[in-house]
Amino acid sequence: MDQNRQGARASYIALTIFVAIWILLPSAVRRFNREAFSEFQAPALHLAGKGRDLAKFWELKSRSNEEMAAAGRDLARINAALELKLKSMDDVRRENVRLRDITRYKDTADYLSVVARVATRDSSSWWQRIVIRKGRNDGIRPGSPVIFGITVVGRVTAVHLTTSEVDLVTSPSFRCTAYLEGDEQNRIVLVNGMAGNSLGSARARISVIPYDYFQPAGQTTQVFTTGMGGVFPSRLLLGTLESGPLSAKEANFKEGQLIPARDLYNLQEVSVLVPLHQTPGEALLQTDQLQ
Amino acid sequence: MGWAWLILLLATYPWLFAADLASDFTASSGLVIFISGACIVAPCRRLRRWQSVPFAACVGFLFEARRPIPDGALALFLAGAAIFLTSDKQLIRNTPRMLRAAAASNAAACLIWFTFAAGAAGQLGGAKFFSFIPQLIIPVVLAAVTGVVIYIPVSLVQNAAMDRMGIPPASEGPESP
Amino acid sequence: MKDVPDNRVLPSTPIERLRLHAVFFFFFTGFIYVAFGLGYRQLLQSNDLKDLSDTQSRRVILRPPARGQIIDRNGYVLVDNRTRWSVKADLASLQKEFRAEYSKKYQAEKAREPLHIDREKLLEDAKRDVLQAWLNKVWFVIDETNKTSKTYKAPPRHAGLSTPNERNINIEELRKHLRERRPLPYTLVSDLAFPGTGQALTPNEGTKSVARFIEQFPVDGPIRLDSDIIRTYPHGTLAAHVLGYVKDTDELPPNVDEIADFKFENLQKLRYTGKKGATGIEKSYDSSLRGLSGWELWTKTSAGYNQTRLQASESEQGSNVPLSLDYRIQKAAEDALAKIKDSQGALLPGAAVMIDVNTGEILALASQPSFDPNRLADRVSTAYYQEVEKTGGWLNRSIQGLYPPGSTFKVITAIAGMRNKVVDWDDILQCGPSYRMGGRDFPEHIPEGYGDVNLEVMLAVSCNVWNYQVGERLGIDRLAREARRFGLDVPLLSKSGDSEDGEMGGRSTELPSPASRGLVVPDSAYKLRINQGPWNPGDTANTAIGQGYLLTSPLHMACVAASIARGETRTTPTIIHDPRRDGRHQGAEPIGLNDAQMAAMREGMLRCVEEGTAKSVRIPKLPYxxxxxxxxxxxKGEKAHLAWMIGYAPADNPAVAFCVLVEGQFDTSTWGGKTAGPVAKEMLQAWADTARDPAEQAVEPAAR
Structure with a gap:
């Protein structure tokens, strides 16, 4: 027994030494370690995602033919409407291209859209994230915006070979600028995810709302991205401003809460907008480890 | 059996992954189903210390890898816990003690990751500390309960794996001096 | 280990017992002392001590309020507040980086010169270097994204300094900050939207910088984005003299005593530097505009950083001040003034005033050259101060400039003549090329003279000789009395009602320091008073045509025009808009002319525009x-010409009166109608547009 105790003491000492070494280790080694464990889990994540797809498939398989026919009919109707819209969009697009040509407008925000399935979701008081089944192999880069339709889902924070982690709009590490609907002067406000309490639903905070902004009575106020920060394209929907009086945390500004546009935890698929050119933010991250 | 701990890790991983999938379902309420602390108890009974320490560390790293927790915070804590458990096997001699140890180890590990994650998110300083404490209680209590509940199935699988590898069973009786 | 039973636990000998008792006694008294001391401290002194510890561990931070807006008569915002985004470094969370950098420097220094290590300097350098590295990153993001913008110009690298000031940490500032404001974050870029590299940044581009920072910088780093409210003058130099600007102040806000029930005077007070009006309306209406400060009560750490916010109260925005100015007329006046250049193309100084005839509200009050209050809103750079000083831009010529009124004074000479019955409206005077008074020949301004001249013709062609003759008949004292009747020696713009702000001397005015002391209406005793000998008839001749010792301001002359338009003697001008203002003017009395005389005055001034000296600036559909x-x-010791023009419009039903003054050169290029006329014309046209289009009033109404 004594021997065991002595061995324990030696082990504690060894552990302490190891902790010291671990702290002094270059961050690259630690990052490699994290990356390795991450990659180890990637296949499982893929498998889970595929499994979910399969479940969905069989669930659909079990529907009756009548149901499917009805769904098909509905879809055809939607399709026709969309096709019509697409035609008119075509004209607008052509006009846009022509105008850009005339004014020699330089398009700074070109994105490559990568569609990705959601593998798992994970959230706590300190983060709100999802894992998607696309990674470095698919050209995804950290910092890219993630959207679904025209609503913002979040931002890519970590990229692995075949998976990526996306911080949701409600995550404390998410921050972007936004416009409030009904503010003609287009003053920018700040959207920042809030750490939701355990068991509480996650929200984001909208701050720096000008003192003289008032919500239009009796309607929901939509919150849009500004497209000015060089990360998110403009006019994407972030959510709606929670109705009710805005609190005035700081002198001169008001604060409100953002209700995310979609149920972020029920997303099956998202698209990642990978900028075609490196953004300064990415360059900044590369030149120096900021954190 | 030098690689016993690695094989044991592979045997344990499905449970860890299942916990992640469970977290997926509870994601909208901001809860993480945490079992890593409970998973190291059974191996600590039978494995040698030098085997249980890397096992515990790897379990910790697996949890950390997908979450914004400072590198090594949980893994090194679990390694320390493994040393503690292997050096005083009295603590995990019989089933009630094992369950108690699982609950304690899981809750303590949960406390560690939660605190470190909060620190990394800058939520510990100043007035924020007071909102941190109530938030801490729910996951820690949940972790203690989960630790007890999950311990039996996890240890069954782990023991079966260790039996297959021919690792001698731990003595149930009081240890002789 | 071998156990040795020791029975000698208790002392056995008397000596030892005595010793033991002594020790017991000693410790017992010690214990009693400590216990009493503790009790005293805890029970009796506790309140005092708690206060002491509170004062040592708490502090109050005062937050300056947003100032009220200044709006024009239609609600158009002339002075506003805007969000200023500044990048600040939280020094408390940079401590780790500071220490790391310090130890790195320390090691290097130790290797180089182990004996004399200036630790203080090393620590300071370390702090500077860490902050500099962060500042570089901020600029990196701004520059990189600016490059994609169309208006981007590379920052000037070779022009003088290799890097502009705002890209470097100023060690002096940092030192001052650490000494005085350690717990507050250190400002890296004070106005991110307008970082001031000399790049032509539009407000839109500026907002982009902010957005870039928000989206591209890590959320929880030690570098934070702070937003506050600063003064902004959306129209730049427009009405700058009237509006004024603000300056930093370290004065405690007036409501500091009432902000809480704490003993604030004992606590350390820290505040973000507040603003107070330096000139113009900002100064004279400071107490209305200022608002009430907010405050926060914090505990602090032993190192002096903030720890926990215990209590807070919001600040309250100041009230708005509505000016009587009309943005459109003011703008027209300033634009027109800005077009007046001398033969070399340099801007000529000038002033223009337009007032509402009935209420006395000032519709335009322009002075050229001017300054941009936006460049003074944050901190006044010496260079800019001197630049404005050199052009003479600080002077508000319309109310502070003192000039001889020239021929515009002839209206007063004429009125004095008619009231004193030395001349009537239809009397025809013989006006040759010159007139001899007091042994000197006083010339006409055209060599051949005007011949037969009556009042109407005199006003139309501005005949001098007519005025010499009338002046001679009147004598200086009667002339001076008439000028005083019109208030030419009375300071204007005094504030009605209570007077808590304004001048130190007790007299409170609507704008700081309007002309009050230099106004001169000379009478026969005047020359003796200033020791220039006795008054002679030649001086009377000069005074009769508005020359000589006579000194007045453009606002005074505008008031004279308004008074004549109304048929009264006084007009009380005001810069504050009040829709319920009644038209009564202090000290006003009927002008004292009969209808025919008044009609002749009006006809003469109308003919001045239709066919006389102001013919070149007549407005077809607006007779004035x-x-x-x-x-x-x-x-400045050199002879120069002043171009004047006063008047009112419309001629038959006067609504506005105006006065324009331009400081010209001493050559033939400066003439009243030719030089000052266009400004008057532009102003009148702008007024006519606003009067015709009441629906279009309030082009952009105030935001609130």
Whole structure:
């Protein structure tokens, strides 16, 4: 027994030494370690995602033919409407291209859209994230915006070979600028995810709302991205401003809460907008480890 | 059996992954189903210390890898816990003690990751500390309960794996001096 | 280990017992002392001590309020507040980086010169370097994204300094900050939207910088984005003299005593530097505009950083001040003034005033050259101060400039003549090329003279000789009395009602320091008073045509025009808009002329525009009455011409009166009607547009 105790003491000492070494280790080694464990889990994540797809498939398989026919009919109707819209969009697009040509407008925000399935979701008081089944192999880069339709889902924070982690709009590490609907002067406000309490639903905070902004009575106020920060394209929907009086945390500004546009935890698929050119933010991250 | 701990890790991983999938379902309420602390108890009974320490560390790293927790915070804590458990096997001699140890180890590990994650998110300083404490209680209590509940199935699988590898069973009786 | 039973636990000998008792006694008294001391401290002194510890561990931070807006008569915002985004470094969370950098420097220094290590300096350098690295990153993001913008110009690298000031940490500032404001974050870029590299940044581009920072910088780093409210003058130099600007102040806000029930006077007070009006309306209406400060009560750490916010109260925005100015007329006046250049193309100084005839509300009050209060809103750079100083831009010529009124004074000479019955409206005077008074020949301004001249013709062509004759008949004292009746020696713009702000001397005015002391209406005793000998008839001749010792301001002359338009003697001008203002003017009395005389005055001034000296600036559909003037005066010891024009419009039903003054050169290029006329014309046209289009009033109404 004594021997065991002595061995324990030696082990504690060894552990302490190891902790010291671990702290002094270059961050690259630690990052490699994290990356390795991450990659180890990637296949499982893929498998889970595929499994979910399969479940969905069989669930659909079990529907009756009548149901499917009805769904098909509905879809055809939607399709026709969309096709019509697409035609008119075509004209607008052509006009846009022509105008850009005339004014020699330089398009700074070109994105490559990568569609990705959601593998798992994970959230706590300190983060709100999802894992998607696309990674470095698919050209995804950290910092890219993630959207679904025209609503913002979040931002890519970590990229692995075949998976990526996306911080949701409600995550404390998410921050972007936004416009409030009904503010003609287009003053920018700040959207920042809030750490939701355990068991509480996650929200984001909208701050720096000008003192003289008032919500239009009796309607929901939509919150849009500004497209000015060089990360998110403009006019994407972030959510709606929670109705009710805005609190005035700081002198001169008001604060409100953002209700995310979609149920972020029920997303099956998202698209990642990978900028075609490196953004300064990415360059900044590369030149120096900021954190 | 030098690689016993690695094989044991592979045997344990499905449970860890299942916990992640469970977290997926509870994601909208901001809860993480945490079992890593409970998973190291059974191996600590039978494995040698030098085997249980890397096992515990790897379990910790697996949890950390997908979450914004400072590198090594949980893994090194679990390694320390493994040393503690292997050096005083009295603590995990019989089933009630094992369950108690699982609950304690899981809750303590949960406390560690939660605190470190909060620190990394800058939520510990100043007035924020007071909102941190109530938030801490729910996951820690949940972790203690989960630790007890999950311990039996996890240890069954782990023991079966260790039996297959021919690792001698731990003595149930009081240890002789 | 071998156990040795020791039975000698208790002392056995008397000596030892005594010793033991002594020790017991000693410790017992010690214990009693400590216990009493503790009790005293805890029970009796506790309140005092708690206060002491509170004062040592708490502090109050005062937050300055947002100032009220200044709006024009239609609610158009002339002075506003805007969000200023500044990048600040939280020094408390940079401590780790500071220490790491310090130890790195320390090691290097130890290797180089182990004996004399200036630790203080090393620590300071370390702090500077860490902050500099962060500042570089901020600029990196701004520059990189600016490059994609169309208006981007590379920052000037070779022009003088290799890197502009705002890209470097100023060690002096940092030192001052660490000494005085350690717990507050250190400002890296004070105005991110307008970082001021000399790049032509539009507000839109500026907002982009902010957005870039928000989206591209890590959320929880030690570098934070702070937003506050600063003064902004959306129209730049427009009405700068009237509006004024603000300056930093360390004065405690007036409501500091009432902000809480704490003993604030004992606590350390820290505040973000507040603002107070330095000139203009910002100064004279400071107490209305200022608002009430907010405050926060914090505990602090032993190192002096903030720890926990215990209590807070919001600040309250100041009230708005509505000016009587009309943005459109003001703008027209300033634009027109800005077009007046001398033969070399340099801007000529000038002033223009337009007032509402009935209420006395000032519709435009322009002075050229001017300054941009936006460049003074944050901190006044010496260079900019001197730049404005050199052009003479600080002077508000319309109310502070003192000039001889020249021929515009002839309206007063005429009125004095008619009231004193030395001349009537239909009397015809013989006006040759010159007139002899007091042994000197006083010339007409055209060599051949005007011949037969009555009042109407005099006003139309601005005949001098007519005025010499009337002046001679009147004598200086009657002339001076008439000028005083019109208030030419009375300071204007005094504030009605209570007077808590304004001048130190007790007299409170609507704008800081309007002309009050230099106004001169000379009478026969005047020359003796200033020791220039006795008054002679030649001085009377000069005074009759508005030259000589006479000194007045453009606002005074505008008031004279308004008074004549109304048929009264006084007009009380005001810069504050009040829709319920009644038209009563202090000290006003009927002008004392009969209808025929008044009609002749109006007709003469109308003919001045239709066919006389102001013919070049007539407005086809708007007949207006005017009187031009060209005065001589000494500008910095050199002779120069002043171009004047006063008048009112419309001629038959006066609504507005105006006065324009331009400081010209001493050559033939400066003439009342030719030089000052266009400004008057532009102003009148702008007024006519606003009067015709009441629906279009309030082009952009105030935001609130």
């Amino acid at each position: 009455a005017a009187k031009t003037g060209t005065a001589e005066y000494f500008k």
